[in-house]
Amino acid sequence: MAHSDATLTAHSPGLRHHFDDSEQQFQSSILGMWVFLLTEVMFFGGMFGGYTVYRNLYPDAFASSSKFMNLGIGAFNTGVLICSSLTMVLAVRGAQLGSKKTLILFLVLTLFLGCVFLGLKVVEYHEKWVDHHIPGPGFRYEEAQYFHQAQILFFLYFAMTGMHAMHMIVGAGLLTTLIVMASRNRFSAQWYTPVEMIGLYWHFVDIVWIFLFPLLYLIGRTK
């Protein structure tokens, strides 16, 4: 017999049999997650492409809209998301060290910061509603000459920040799942792959906002 019983059973309990070892299994998961993130890059890329085209066609109208964005909330939310990326990475670190307490603490903090971001986004959307800045029959714009062009900008604003917020909501659900799994002792320093994967997702969503913030809130501020 080529294999003794000892060699057949002496492996990490989380290892699937089609992988050579846990490291290879882990790296495969990371690669798979990146492939998914590439589809997300392309998905958001379409919207960034649309923004690029219209901003080049109507630079003045787009620049005029920045002053109607709530810069205070936008900048604060950027800080909130950066903080949540820090807590996420510290949660992953806690998982690597096998510390359940650290892991759960930082996952809860990340979830909390995500909810703060979404709550402030609701405040902003409400402001847009009050100001009649939602594209459609009720749309009004302070600079009448840009009425039609500004609607395109606000449509892009809602499409891009809305899809971003949707990703945040999905992320909040995923974090909740992680917190439940962690409290049921599902993770260890040997196996914490879901924490790492959702961490990658969370950071990606952060990066999308890092680009949305200057494009929507900052450009044309001085005009």
Add this chain to the structure above:
Amino acid sequence: MTHQVVSVKTYVLVFLGLIVLTATTVGVSRIDLGEFNFIVAMTIAVIKGTLVVMFFMDVRRATSLTKLFAGAGFFWMAILLVFVLSDYLSRGWLPGPKWW
């Protein structure tokens, strides 16, 4: 499978860098630099994105294959934007009737 753990200090430094860059980009947006406002804002965004990808997403220590995939995503994004812009920006350069 245990991984080399990155120190909290490294993460906090990256975090502080990101916060400082955010404050910078907000500050610069209040100064009128003409065309350079856009260039500065995007340069800062790219630096911030790179910091997140390299340190928080740990691509800096990832396998070559993962690095290739991560790079490919942003390279394809660049193709999308450059090709679209090369069309829209060059319209009207050639004489002839306006056709769009």
